[in-house]
């Protein structure tokens with residue numbers, strides 16, 4: 001799509017009226033006005049919602065979510081191949097202070113079970129958790145395809161398992177990172193994964209969060225020299241990861257296995273899902289599942305659990321119609 005310049009006709013609060021109006025997604029490489037630098041745009045036809053952000057070159061406008069979803073489900077209903085890609089924590093399951101008790105929202109297992117049983121859709125869960133950690137919480141039998149540890153592990157529905165395979169040097173560095181946190185007396189906050197170590201602070205007060213963040217960064221910074229490991233912050237903690245794979249890698253791998261006409265969506269909530277949103281853009285629907293808006297590469301936002309359950313029900317109903325027509 002060709003970049004275009006858009007002008008602001010008038011503004012009321014954070015609502016800007018555009019001239020000329022438009023009714024299609026437009027990617028912009030320039031801002032709405034030199035008077036308004038550092039703005040990110042979420043637009044609906046002739047209106048734009050503006051929010052402060054430093055990501056200036058990424059200004060873009062998206063179609064009204066209702067229209068976009070209606071068109072998406074129309075195509076889904078006549079598709080030959082459908083793939084539903086889902087993040088777990090914060091998307092299918094609400095966050096819990098005790099991360100081992102983060103089970104799906106009520107109704108999620110039922111609707112995903114129906115979708116899987118009907119056989120009209122390939123369901124793939126892509127999580128930052130290890131597959132071993134995730135399966136009992138997901139609680140769907142037989143389980144769908146699962147990618148764990150941000151795309152490092154893959155478990156197929158038939159039980160075929162592709163382990164992380166990170167190499168000896170990276171494994172040693174992760175051992176050291178884990179020991180450092182345990183030596184600080186923070187073992188219960190530390191989670192070792194096949195290709196990373198996480199330091200969790202969900203449920204801690206702000207002072208404790210700051211303390212954990214400082215301890216994590218101080219102990220792990222030197223392990224990131226030369227790019228051997230990378231340090232990222234997620235919703236509720238800090239994670240030291242082996243670079244080279246992320247959720248975008250998992251999404252791209254699955255997309256490469258599909259026909260050109262497959263209908264695909266990725267649903268996620270966290271910063272780590274932005275890699276997946278970017279990987280699916282132009283090839284499928286990127287959906288942010290979150291109560292609040294934020295700067296994102298996703299095209300649609302759903303507030304969980306209500307709008308999420310509606311989306312999954314709509315997916316099932318539209319896909320089922322095709323099966324029944326055959």
Ligand SMILES: [Mg+2]
Nearest residue numbers: 087089090270
């Ligand atoms: Mg998440």
